[in-house]
Amino acid sequence: MTPLSGRWPRSYPIRARRLRDAGIPYVEIATRLEVPFGTVVFWLLSPEARARKRQSDRERNAVTQKPGHLYLGLIEQCASCGERGYVYLRWQLQVKSGRRAFNWDVSHRSGHERHCFFALRLWSGSRINFASPIREQEFRELVGVA
């Protein structure tokens, strides 16, 4: 059984519940369905407990990390693929330390939207046609380049 992008067939939690109701131990259910034990435990939580767990996971992430982005402007030749694109600076703010982990996100919109996503250190941001001088200044202040 191969998971599709981390999801399991909808029938699996139902099967897990049926097995539980038939008195099968959780470990045995995990083995039979070839699903990680923790996943089985999650499926077999009451709907209320599951909702509480989702909420607390969300809150924990919201407290420790905050995503952000800034649209910078156009680039004629993307540093990754060489095509014309719209340049965004994206980051995850580590709330405790106040540090930001930056990445480039170049959006290409020829027909369908495609993104080039790469680490800040891989490109200096040279030859961006900034949307405005204020954008350029914000960018330099964010990444600490004079």
Ligand SMILES: [Zn+2]
């Ligand atoms: Zn690209």
